[in-house]
Amino acid sequence: MVAVSPLLQRRLLSTSVTKTHHKPHQQWGIKQVTKSNFADTLEDIKSHVSNSDFVAVSLQNTGFFSAPWQRVSPFDTANTAYLKAKYAAERFQVLHFAVCPFTVRASKVTAYPYNFHLFPRAELKMEMPSYSFYCQTSSLISMARQGFDFNSCINDGISYLSREQESAAKIQMGNPILAKNVTESTSTLSVADSVFIERIKSHIKNWKKAYALVRSLRKLVLGNEEYDSRPCMNIDVCSERQAQLVVEMLQEFADDVVPLIIPARGGAMQAVRVVLTSSKEDKDLLQGKLQNDEHELKKKVRGFREVIDLISASQKPVVSHGSLNDLTFIHSKFIAPLPPTVDEFMCSLRLAFPRVIDVNHLMKEISPLRKVTSIPVAISQLKNRFFTPIDMEIPCQAMENEDTIHGQNVVKICELFARLCSILKIDPAAVKSDEEKRASALEAYANIFSPFCTASEEPIDGEIKIWTNNTRTVSCEDLVFLWGFGDRVTAGVLKSLLQESHEAFSKEFDVRLVDNSCAIVIFWQHGLSETFLNTMNKCSDMRGPLREMVSEGLRAAGYETYNRACRLGLWESSLADSLDRTLAESDSASEADSKTKCSDRCNEWIINLDDL
Structure with missing residues (x-):
C-alpha cells in the first residue's frame, strides 16, 4: 500500500x-x-x-x-x-x-x-x-x-455484427468462397474416395479438352454456365470430406483452374465450383478480385x-x-x-x-x-x-x-x-x-475481474466482503438472506429485533440491507448460520420479535439460494421475489424427482406378461 x-x-x-x-x-x-x-x-x-x-x-x-x-x-x-x-x-x-x-x-x-x-x-x-x-x-x-x-x-x-453473427450471415448469403491452399490429407483413402476422385478428375479433363477444342462453339458446348465471363462447372458434394478431396485433386490443374466453395444455407458444403481461366495472369486477376470482394464484404458485415x-x-x-x-x-x-x-x-x-x-x-x-x-x-x-x-x-x-x-x-x-x-x-x-x-x-494487476478484490489480496474460495470500505471477509456459508419483514425497516432496527430472539444472535453478527425487500445477516462465528436456518425451518426455539415476524411471513435462506437465483436468471425487481421463485422452483424440482423415484420403485413390481 x-x-x-x-x-x-x-x-x-x-x-x-x-x-x-x-x-x-x-x-x-x-x-x-x-x-x-x-x-x-x-x-x-x-x-x-x-x-x-x-x-x-x-x-x-x-x-x-x-x-x-x-x-x-x-x-x-x-x-x-x-x-x-x-x-x-x-x-x-x-x-x-x-x-x-x-x-x-x-x-x-x-x-x-x-x-x-x-x-x-x-x-x-x-x-x-x-x-x-x-x-x-x-x-x-x-x-x-x-x-x-x-x-x-x-x-x-x-x-x-459479432464474430458468431458474421459466420451465420455468410452461410445465409451463400456467396462463393475462394478455396484456400490445402495440404494433402494424411489419412488413407477409402475405395469410395478413390472412385469419387477418379470420376471427378476424368470429368474435369474431358471438360477442359472440350473447351480447348471448341472455343468458338463455347456456348454450344458449355451452355450458359459461366462465372464472371469465365467458363465454370459445379461439382456437387455431399460432405466437407468430399469438398476437401475435390480441392486437393484440383491442385493437379492449378495452372488455370480456380476452385470456389459454394456453401449451403444449412452451413454444409453444397458444391465446389471450378472456374477455368485463360492464363496465369487471368487466374491471378480472378483470385485478386475474389479476395478484394471478400475483404469488402467483411468490412460491410463487421462494421x-x-x-x-x-x-x-x-x-x-x-x-x-x-x-x-x-x-x-x-x-x-x-x-x-x-x-x-x-x-x-x-x-x-x-x-x-x-x-x-x-x-x-x-x-x-x-x-x-x-x-x-x-x-x-x-x-x-x-x-x-x-x-x-x-x-x-x-x-x-x-x-x-x-x-x-x-x-x-x-x-x-x-x-x-x-x-x-x-x-x-x-x-x-x-x-x-x-x-x-x-x-x-x-x-500483477492484469485480468482481475472481481471488482472488490485487489492484486495484493488474493480472494480465498468462498470468502467474500460485505462492505466496500471494510476489508474483513466472511465465508458464504455464514450468510443468511432474510425477507418478508415489511417495508421501511432499517438494518439497525432489524438487528435489534433479532438480537434477543435466538441464541444464534448472542454472538457477534451484523445486518445489511440489500434492497427494500431483503437483508443479509452476517454471522461472524462459523456454524451459527446453519443453526439459525434449522430453527427457521422447524419454527422452534424462537422467542420475542422473531416468532412474531415469522408468523407474519419472515423467510430465510442460505447463500446457495441467492447463487441459484442468479444462475437461473430469476431477475425479479426485488430480491425477495427472486428468492421466493427460486425456493418454489426448488420445491417443484424436488417433488418431480420424488415422483420419478416413486414411479421407478413401482415399475420394479410390475410384471410384463409379454415376457412370460
Missing part, C-alpha cells in the same frame, strides 16, 4: 496539454466517428494502435442494472458478479465506444482518442434476428444532459467490429475503468454470446484480449483512493496529495466545428493510469521491454 506522506499533502500540479488543444475544463479534441467517416478513420486508428503501448476503452451504454440488488456488490462471489454483469450486457446496448491508443514515456502521455457512435441495424437486409435492447431511464437522462444526439446516433451510428478485431490482433494491453462491465459488453456484442460461468468467460476473453488492466485495482493500492469510484475525483485527489507531473499530449484529430464533448472519459483513464503507475513506481514502458521483473509489477 502507498501511504500519504504529510509532506506531500496539498500539492497541486495541473496537467499540461499541448497548446493546440488547451481548452477550458480540460476538454480535449476527441475524434468523433460515425458511419459517414468510419472507413476513412480505420487506417488512422490502425496505425495508432500499432504504435501504442496500451489501448484504453470506455463505453456509454443504455443501462447497467434494472434493480438495485442486480448491481454488483461486495458480497458477490466472482461468479455471481459475472452473472449480474452478463445479464446487463445481454439486455442493454452500447451507443458510444471510446478507444484511445496511448504511450507512456516517463511523465509524458501521448494519446489518440476516438469516440465511435454505434447503433445496431440490419445493414444486410437478411433474415437475421432483429435487434432489441432495454434502456435505463437514468442512463438516458444522463446522456441527454451531456448533449447526446439521439437522432445522429440512430441515423448515422455505425452498425456491426465497428473491425476496430475490436484490430485491438485484438495487436495483443496490446487493454486499460479500462470497470473491466467486468466493459468486457462483458464487448464480448456479448462483438465476439460471441457470453458463456454461463466466469471461468469460461475469462478463457474465451483471453483469446481476444490477453491482458486487461482495470485502473480500479491500481487505485485500491493507494489508501486515500480506496473509497473513490469517480475518475475525475481520483485525478483531483492525486494532484492534491502527490507530486506526479504528467504531460498529456493529444495531437489534433477533431474537425474545427466538431462537438468533442463525447469520449472525454477515455482520455481521463489514460491520465489516471499514468499517474497511478508513477506513484506505485511501475514503469509502463517495461511492458514492451525484456525486463521481466519490472514488467511483472504491472502484470
Whole structure:
C-alpha cells in the first residue's frame, strides 16, 4: 500500500496539454466517428494502435442494472458478479465506444482518442434476428444532459455484427468462397474416395479438352454456365470430406483452374465450383478480385467490429475503468454470446484480449483512493496529495466545428493510469521491454475481474466482503438472506429485533440491507448460520420479535439460494421475489424427482406378461 506522506499533502500540479488543444475544463479534441467517416478513420486508428503501448476503452451504454440488488456488490462471489454483469450486457446496448491508443514515456502521455457512435441495424437486409435492447431511464437522462444526439446516433451510428453473427450471415448469403491452399490429407483413402476422385478428375479433363477444342462453339458446348465471363462447372458434394478431396485433386490443374466453395444455407458444403481461366495472369486477376470482394464484404458485415478485431490482433494491453462491465459488453456484442460461468468467460476473453488492466485495482493500492469510484475525483485527489507531473499530449484529430464533448472519459483513464503507475513506481514502458521483473509489477494487476478484490489480496474460495470500505471477509456459508419483514425497516432496527430472539444472535453478527425487500445477516462465528436456518425451518426455539415476524411471513435462506437465483436468471425487481421463485422452483424440482423415484420403485413390481 502507498501511504500519504504529510509532506506531500496539498500539492497541486495541473496537467499540461499541448497548446493546440488547451481548452477550458480540460476538454480535449476527441475524434468523433460515425458511419459517414468510419472507413476513412480505420487506417488512422490502425496505425495508432500499432504504435501504442496500451489501448484504453470506455463505453456509454443504455443501462447497467434494472434493480438495485442486480448491481454488483461486495458480497458477490466472482461468479455471481459475472452473472449480474452478463445479464446487463445481454439486455442493454452500447451507443458510444471510446478507444484511445496511448504511450507512456516517463511523465509524458501521448494519446489518440476516438469516440465511435454505434447503433445496431440490419445493414444486410437478411433474415437475421432483429435487434432489441432495454434502456435505463437514468442512463438516458444522463446522456441527454451531456448533449447526446439521439437522432445522429440512430441515423448515422455505425452498425456491426459479432464474430458468431458474421459466420451465420455468410452461410445465409451463400456467396462463393475462394478455396484456400490445402495440404494433402494424411489419412488413407477409402475405395469410395478413390472412385469419387477418379470420376471427378476424368470429368474435369474431358471438360477442359472440350473447351480447348471448341472455343468458338463455347456456348454450344458449355451452355450458359459461366462465372464472371469465365467458363465454370459445379461439382456437387455431399460432405466437407468430399469438398476437401475435390480441392486437393484440383491442385493437379492449378495452372488455370480456380476452385470456389459454394456453401449451403444449412452451413454444409453444397458444391465446389471450378472456374477455368485463360492464363496465369487471368487466374491471378480472378483470385485478386475474389479476395478484394471478400475483404469488402467483411468490412460491410463487421462494421465497428473491425476496430475490436484490430485491438485484438495487436495483443496490446487493454486499460479500462470497470473491466467486468466493459468486457462483458464487448464480448456479448462483438465476439460471441457470453458463456454461463466466469471461468469460461475469462478463457474465451483471453483469446481476444490477453491482458486487461482495470485502473480500479491500481487505485485500491493507494489508501486515500480506496473509497473513490469517480475518475475525475481520483485525478483531483492525486494532484492534491502527490507530486506526479504528467504531460498529456493529444495531437489534433477533431474537425474545427466538431462537438468533442463525447469520449472525454477515455482520455481521463489514460491520465489516471499514468499517474497511478508513477506513484506505485511501475514503469509502463517495461511492458514492451525484456525486463521481466519490472514488467511483472504491472502484470500483477492484469485480468482481475472481481471488482472488490485487489492484486495484493488474493480472494480465498468462498470468502467474500460485505462492505466496500471494510476489508474483513466472511465465508458464504455464514450468510443468511432474510425477507418478508415489511417495508421501511432499517438494518439497525432489524438487528435489534433479532438480537434477543435466538441464541444464534448472542454472538457477534451484523445486518445489511440489500434492497427494500431483503437483508443479509452476517454471522461472524462459523456454524451459527446453519443453526439459525434449522430453527427457521422447524419454527422452534424462537422467542420475542422473531416468532412474531415469522408468523407474519419472515423467510430465510442460505447463500446457495441467492447463487441459484442468479444462475437461473430469476431477475425479479426485488430480491425477495427472486428468492421466493427460486425456493418454489426448488420445491417443484424436488417433488418431480420424488415422483420419478416413486414411479421407478413401482415399475420394479410390475410384471410384463409379454415376457412370460
